[in-house]
Amino acid sequence: MKILVLEDDFTLSKEIKQFLISKEFECDAIYDGSLVIKQLQIAHYDLFILDINVPGKNGFEVCKQIRLIDKETPILMLTAFGEVSDKVTAFNNGADDYLVKPFHFDELFVRISALLRRKSMPQQVEEKIIVADLEINLTESKVHRNGNEIVLSPKEYQLLVLLAKAKGKSISKQVIAETIWDYNIETNYNTIEVYINFLRKKIDKDFEQKLIQTRPGFGYFIKAE
DSSP, X not given: OEEEEEOOOHHHHHHHHHHHHHTTOEEEEESOGGGHHXXXXXXXXXXXXXXXXXXXXXXXXXXXXXXXXXXXXXXXXXXXXXXXXXXXXXXXXXXXXXXXXXXXXXXXHHHHHHHHHHHHSOOOSOOEEEETTEEEETTTTEEEETTEEEOOOHHHHHHHHHHHHTTTOOBOHHHHHHHHSSSOOGGGHHHHHHHHHHHIIIIITTOSSOOEEEETTTEEEEOOO
């Protein structure tokens, strides 16, 4: 397994690289966001670790650019910023997880292991999920409503699929956190609320029939009204 680390703090970058090597990963470290895409032209990576505040292109821009050419490889964001808005921006640009500095290397390893484990899970046998005029093509990871394609970020898509597979049953924030983010984000449940709002704007806003529902005290579900 090979990991690319984008981190402009030389000391931290060196420590992360040494730690990953000790865990039997291969690792390349770069310090300027504008160099990431060039690096992808000469090497393949199984996971990206991106600091947000770096020279050249920042981590948000790099994340978004990676997702234009690679929608599958996990991306873990590293930053000193802990605001929910920064986390939402990271996820909305295609990140899979978010770790705030300072952090313990054991936690970094747990996050990496969870992301790689999810990547290695076998693909779903089910090909499509249909709820009213909403169609989710699991094979192509595409979403249509009333025949029109709806473009979702990776996290939005994962959340939509999770709700749709429940077939009308409520999914709690706890389950959403553990399933999509691979760890308990109890203190950041407002992030989930933000993502539900993202989905409602894209899935329901332009349609009379609303599909994404809230059951107070229990969670969220998808069902035709």
